[in-house]
Amino acid sequence: MKKYILEVKNISKSFGNVKALEDVNFYLQKGKIHGLLGENGAGKSSLMNILSGIYQPEKGSIFINDIKQKSLDPESASELGIGMVHQEFRLIESFSIKDNLTLSKANIYKDNFKEAYEKYCEIFSLSVSPEKLIAQLSVGEKQKIEIMKLIFKNSNIMLLDEPTAVLTPQETDQLRISLERLSEEDEKTIVLISHKLKEIRDFTEKVFVMKNGKMVAEDLSTVNVTDDNLVELMMGRIQKSIIDKSNKTGDTKLSVESIEYIDKVSNYKILEDINLEIKAGEILGIAGVSGNGQVELANIISGIESDYSGKIIINNKDVSQKGVKSRKKLNLSYIPENRLGVGLAPGVSVLDNSIVRDYFKTRLGPHLSRSKTETYLESLIKKFSIKAPNSKAEISTLSGGNMQKLLMGRELVSNPEVIIASQPTRGLDVNAVEAIHTLLVDQRDMGSAILLISEDLDELFKLSNRLHVMYEGKIVKSLDIDTADINNVGLAMAGVIE
Amino acid sequence: MIDIQLIGLLNATLQAATLLFIAALGELITEKSGILNLGVEGMISVGAVTGFMTAINTENIFFAVLVGVLSSSVFASIHALVTVVLKQDQTVSGLILTILGLALSSLLGKNYVGRKLVTKLESVTSITEPSNIIEVLISQNIIFYVAIVLMIGTSFLLKRTMFGRRLEAVGEDSKSSDSMGLKVAKTQFIATCVGGAFAGLSGVYLTLSYVPYWTDNMTSGRGWIALALVIFGGWKPYRTALGAILFGFLEALVPRLQTYGFELSPYIVKITPYVITILVLVILTIYKGGKTGAPKNIGVPFFRENR
Amino acid sequence: MNNLKLFKRQTVNELSTFYSFLIGFIIAIIIGSIILLIQDKNPIDTFSLMLRLSVGSIKSLSSSLNKAIPLILAGLGISIINSVKLWNIGAEGQIFLGAIAVNFIYINTQFNSPSFHILVLLLAGFVGGSVCILIPAITKVVFGVNEIITTLLTNYIVFGVTIYLINGPWKDPKSLNFPAAAYVGEEVFLPTIFGKLSFGFLICILFTFLAHYLKNKSVFGFEMRIAGGSAMTAVYAGINAKQKAFIAMLIGGGFAGLAGAIELLSQTHRVSTGISQGFGYTAIIVAAITGMRPFGIFLVGSLFGALSIGGSVIQTIGVSTYIADIIQASTLFGALIIQFFFNYQIKRVDDD
Numbered sequence A: 001m002k003k004y005i006l007e008v009k010n011i012s013k014s015f016g017n018v019k020a021l022e023d024v025n026f027y028l029q030k031g032k033i034h035g036l037l038g039e040n041g042a043g044k045s046s047l048m049n050i051l052s053g054i055y056q057p058e059k060g061s062i063f064i065n066d067i068k069q070k071s072l073d074p075e076s077a078s079e080l081g082i083g084m085v086h087q088e089f090r091l092i093e094s095f096s097i098k099d100n101l102t103l104s105k106a107n108i109y110k111d112n113f114k115e116a117y118e119k120y121c122e123i124f125s126l127s128v129s130p131e132k133l134i135a136q137l138s139v140g141e142k143q144k145i146e147i148m149k150l151i152f153k154n155s156n157i158m159l160l161d162e163p164t165a166v167l168t169p170q171e172t173d174q175l176r177i178s179l180e181r182l183s184e185e186d187e188k189t190i191v192l193i194s195h196k197l198k199e200i201r202d203f204t205e206k207v208f209v210m211k212n213g214k215m216v217a218e219d220l221s222t223v224n225v226t227d228d229n230l231v232e233l234m235m236g237r238i239q240k241s242i243i244d245k246s247n248k249t250g251d252t253k254l255s256v257e258s259i260e261y262i263d264k265v266s267n268y269k270i271l272e273d274i275n276l277e278i279k280a281g282e283i284l285g286i287a288g289v290s291g292n293g294q295v296e297l298a299n300i301i302s303g304i305e306s307d308y309s310g311k312i313i314i315n316n317k318d319v320s321q322k323g324v325k326s327r328k329k330l331n332l333s334y335i336p337e338n339r340l341g342v343g344l345a346p347g348v349s350v351l352d353n354s355i356v357r358d359y360f361k362t363r364l365g366p367h368l369s370r371s372k373t374e375t376y377l378e379s380l381i382k383k384f385s386i387k388a389p390n391s392k393a394e395i396s397t398l399s400g401g402n403m404q405k406l407l408m409g410r411e412l413v414s415n416p417e418v419i420i421a422s423q424p425t426r427g428l429d430v431n432a433v434e435a436i437h438t439l440l441v442d443q444r445d446m447g448s449a450i451l452l453i454s455e456d457l458d459e460l461f462k463l464s465n466r467l468h469v470m471y472e473g474k475i476v477k478s479l480d481i482d483t484a485d486i487n488n489v490g491l492a493m494a495g496v497i498e
Numbered sequence B: 001m002i003d004i005q006l007i008g009l010l011n012a013t014l015q016a017a018t019l020l021f022i023a024a025l026g027e028l029i030t031e032k033s034g035i036l037n038l039g040v041e042g043m044i045s046v047g048a049v050t051g052f053m054t055a056i057n058t059e060n061i062f063f064a065v066l067v068g069v070l071s072s073s074v075f076a077s078i079h080a081l082v083t084v085v086l087k088q089d090q091t092v093s094g095l096i097l098t099i100l101g102l103a104l105s106s107l108l109g110k111n112y113v114g115r116k117l118v119t120k121l122e123s124v125t126s127i128t129e130p131s132n133i134i135e136v137l138i139s140q141n142i143i144f145y146v147a148i149v150l151m152i153g154t155s156f157l158l159k160r161t162m163f164g165r166r167l168e169a170v171g172e173d174s175k176s177s178d179s180m181g182l183k184v185a186k187t188q189f190i191a192t193c194v195g196g197a198f199a200g201l202s203g204v205y206l207t208l209s210y211v212p213y214w215t216d217n218m219t220s221g222r223g224w225i226a227l228a229l230v231i232f233g234g235w236k237p238y239r240t241a242l243g244a245i246l247f248g249f250l251e252a253l254v255p256r257l258q259t260y261g262f263e264l265s266p267y268i269v270k271i272t273p274y275v276i277t278i279l280v281l282v283i284l285t286i287y288k289g290g291k292t293g294a295p296k297n298i299g300v301p302f303f304r305e306n307r
Numbered sequence C: 001m002n003n004l005k006l007f008k009r010q011t012v013n014e015l016s017t018f019y020s021f022l023i024g025f026i027i028a029i030i031i032g033s034i035i036l037l038i039q040d041k042n043p044i045d046t047f048s049l050m051l052r053l054s055v056g057s058i059k060s061l062s063s064s065l066n067k068a069i070p071l072i073l074a075g076l077g078i079s080i081i082n083s084v085k086l087w088n089i090g091a092e093g094q095i096f097l098g099a100i101a102v103n104f105i106y107i108n109t110q111f112n113s114p115s116f117h118i119l120v121l122l123l124a125g126f127v128g129g130s131v132c133i134l135i136p137a138i139t140k141v142v143f144g145v146n147e148i149i150t151t152l153l154t155n156y157i158v159f160g161v162t163i164y165l166i167n168g169p170w171k172d173p174k175s176l177n178f179p180a181a182a183y184v185g186e187e188v189f190l191p192t193i194f195g196k197l198s199f200g201f202l203i204c205i206l207f208t209f210l211a212h213y214l215k216n217k218s219v220f221g222f223e224m225r226i227a228g229g230s231a232m233t234a235v236y237a238g239i240n241a242k243q244k245a246f247i248a249m250l251i252g253g254g255f256a257g258l259a260g261a262i263e264l265l266s267q268t269h270r271v272s273t274g275i276s277q278g279f280g281y282t283a284i285i286v287a288a289i290t291g292m293r294p295f296g297i298f299l300v301g302s303l304f305g306a307l308s309i310g311g312s313v314i315q316t317i318g319v320s321t322y323i324a325d326i327i328q329a330s331t332l333f334g335a336l337i338i339q340f341f342f343n344y345q346i347k348r349v350d351d352d
């Protein structure tokens, strides 16, 4: 009998200067659920993308059923039975569920689609018509269709890249049961990527750990390894600092009163009766699964969205009717969730992006002084230790961490009194996360009032003084950090309020 | 009994519409795959001149059509090479395709200006002076019926066949399609060449029947109107045909206005189709409020390893 | 063969546009040669004749540079509009409307100082170009109508209006078999600098710097770049992207309109269909090939001006003038092909 259904030896892949994978080994046993653990940026997705034929490795070899594969592309990988659920949805939004499930040439349920669809709907406890468009599905439903796609093209090796990131705890539980059934009943070989230890524990038999593009632990038995062990493997020896919450707070800097916001297109109430208040020297955390109105709330406070009802008061001034620029002048900074696209303009240089916040303060009539802006950028680079090739380089040549540092630096350098930070560490590596946390805490100690919107509970617990939980556009729970725990916050995030 | 003038108008409408529609339908197929080809004007022109030259030299009409269609298709493959294989900017490439196509066809057609055709594309029946609507409809040029077949075929292909669904999938979301194992580059390459072939057919119709002669720049903006028609039709074959008939009607009506008692300078008359195209585009955009129905990935070069 | 793979380069050589242009130009010359060979013409003889007749003497050099003026100005206009990632395919029409505006003002006004009169007429040309792009600009900014198609269609409209004017209200009875408007008076002719080189060339140099300043050194240029880079970032930064796009379009149209004014005041001296011979289209190539860089546009515009002159003089030996157009378009296609190799890398993959 063959030992491994899939085996990868010495794979390397780089993007410019970034070594995404370095001499990585990886192997899977048939019919088992494997965990792949690692911080953001460790290289997990890159490895999976190589297996599914999306990325080309620069070096290394891949064996499937002991046969060496010369080169993989998505089609040949499918034929070999490899299927991947990507970190972002790969569904055609304007097409029906049926189309999405059957477009692939590898589709095995050409003639008996209906029966197959019904069967797997049962396994995934899904009840929607196959004629429904993807765009009309909930996030959880989309994720189920993604996995079903693999079954329809008969993938025996299922690579699932952070499928639970968009799911509620309840949906995650359901997924676990479905995957167990698939591995037992259909002998599917499954890889589950996550950086949540609990999930790795609950779902998997074997676990691999990646860090900085290298495989630091191979084929551990999940039952034999401790959480501490895994954390150390995953994060190295970086000590996560404990943050002192006993700092002094001052006057109220930001208050938001009964905000209500209705989406014009769908006529759907996105925000309802939102009230909050933040004092100088305080971090207020907003917990919640994304898509529950956080983006809209941040946009309303920063002045981007103006069509709402309610009141925004910054520094005792009612700015409800004011635009972005005047709020900035009252010293409000906004670090948007969408780093590249909102906070930073793609296709534009590092230099231009560095002055987006304050250019109108330094302008000389129509003239934009090159030397002044260059000096400004240099000071940002020094102060926030940003690595950038040169000032003319296009912004997206920077790594995620450096982009975020530039964005944060730009927004924080003028010592703002109110900061809205939305998902500030999403997708960054451990060191960058630490650096950004330090920036926020330093800013807090200098007397800024900070609204921290995040999905990452560890981050929220670490940094916040108080927590609000948002669910379906409402603040459903408010807690002091001392009384908050993963349980009561997690349940509230899923809409369970006792 | 129907007014003889009305019959003439109807006839002219259908002829003008056929010309616009075939080119628009080709562009629709190309755009459905996610490739924008602004070179329609140039492609029509290349098809028009090569078809005309072949017809003069061989006096074989079928062969002339074939050459016109194929040469436009080959010409379109430049755009496919540059944008699909080499992933360069589609707007730039398409514009240059127009410029190059017009220059190339003028160069090729230099010695053919003013030459008379011996054989033309003929109508299918021998009715030369139709007297009612039925007779108009059955006495059209063969290309008219080809256009109808193409319209039905394209619509069927896009909606009902796996091939068509895949083509549309690629244009909607090339990344997802690629990860499903669909051949993005191949699909787009083929769709671009098919678009070229359609433009070529429209071109040979122009020189072998519609005006039967060759002069420089005789496409006179029809390629651009065809591009507008795709938007007008919301990327749907039947609606595009409707648009083509509307525009064909205008093209046919305007020179006849005088006979209906309107006093208009012939020079002003000539610009009305362009004015109306802009007007229609504006009205349509307002009416649809931004939801144009355009394929989502149009204009975006695809490279598998891009994030 | 099987293990040659395509990789994207993370950093692109800064001079890649320049090299691509250079190699693209060589490719285009080769294509031109092949076409000449097919036509039984000796390419070396033909090209050296073109060279001699376009830059070989002060006289020919100055007509080449005169030809470059509209290419450069319209190209600069296109590049300004492209800062907000919009396309102006309507430069041809803007050139015509610029000239029409000049003639309109000339007919309807009276000035004592000739130099002031010229200044007013140049300004009229600029405004004419802006007016020409006004409808596309409004429909783009307010309703989101595709500007590529609307700017292009205005070319046909303005051309139709031109034909109407020179055959109708403005028809010069003295011009018998070539319809045209009456000549403007000599007092408003643009002076020449040396040889036949028009004063317009100095205006062109000035506007090249102006465009460079606007695009690269001004606050407005910065705002255009952000607006063009991401509409969301513009909103986030408090930049009114639509307003920037609107202004950019009016300025860009104005540049082309100015080209029409200069063409009238220094070359044709009257409104006719000869005001532009496709300059507005060639300008698109000029702008695109330089990656929208003003100084690049100045240089390539000058080169293409010479090429056009060369192309029109070789008609005398029976070579089609379209050879110049084909070389220009092929240069850009060649450059696009070469640019690929700067953006991507084909590497052999070891599978040991």
Ligand SMILES: Nc1ncnc2c1ncn2[C@@H]1O[C@H](COP(=O)(O)OP(=O)(O)O)[C@@H](O)[C@H]1O
Pocket (backbone or CB within 6 Å): A015, A018, A019, A020, A038, A039, A040, A041, A042, A043, A044, A045, A046, A047, A399, A400, B305, B306, B307
């Ligand atoms: N398509 C890509 N282009 C450029 N860099 C990439 C690309 N994909 C991944 N990377 C880089 O490779 C590294 C590993 O990323 P990834 O595999 O996505 O990590 P993970 O999935 O573990 O979070 C990161 O530094 C990331 O920025």
Ligand SMILES: [Mg+2]
Pocket (backbone or CB within 6 Å): A041, A044, A045, A046, A087, A161
């Ligand atoms: Mg990942």
